[in-house]
Amino acid sequence: MLFILVYINHNTISLTHVISFLGGMIPAIIHYFHPNIKVSNKLYALLAISCLIIGLSFDSSSRNYFSKTFLIIAFTIIALGNNLFGFLKINFFKFLGEISYSTYLIHGILLFTTFYCIGFDTVKIMNGNTYMFLIFIIAIFLNIICSFTFYLIEKPFINLYYKIISKKQV
Known part of the structure; x- marks a missing residue:
């Protein structure tokens, strides 16, 4: 992993893009190790919507790790099965x-x-x-x-x- 991070840092691939890619892996990893996890309740929907609002309210450049963190949390909740109060149905x-x-x-x-x-x-x-x-x-x-x-x-x-x-x- 260290080799990959060093390679990315010295070549054309931006570390911010790798973080986005790793953020996309989080739901798959959680689902693999905890297949019965339930995030379809209203509390998680509220958390996902809050994270989306916070993540999209600030600078949306790829280097804004603060926004990216909230967007990754929202993505994880949605990818694990939350339909945001039925909106995604x-x-x-x-x-x-x-x-x-x-x-x-x-x-x-x-x-x-x-x-x-x-x-x-x-x-x-x-x-x-x-x-x-x-x-x-x-x-x-x-x-x-x-x-x-x-x-x-x-x-x-x-x-x-x-x-x-x-x-x-x-």
Whole structure:
């Protein structure tokens, strides 16, 4: 682990990104060692919402460890099964969860392509409102593209996996 941290510190990978990655591992580790842990009650929902508010109220740069800590706590509670008073059970948010892997894979490509076509210098000098409008339009296209990739690529392979697994259990 020390080797990895030293390598990261002296190369292009930022330690703040590693901390985010490790923060994403926390729920998986907790679930692995404590599979019966319950965080679906209202107290944890309140804690998660409070952590989100605190984490998003301050500077959102990747180097803000204070905000990052609260966001990791909120993420952990949600990833371990809290639905934030049923808010995450809404069909639209379930759908966004289904296409999240496609979103993760495609968003960088779409952003780069858009910024390349517009011109990186043009994007740099955009005012905040114009930039946010551009991101909003990109997000709409991203969700459309990811819906197609989910239903045409991911979902068929997920179904195939379950079909293979069910045959092995018989």
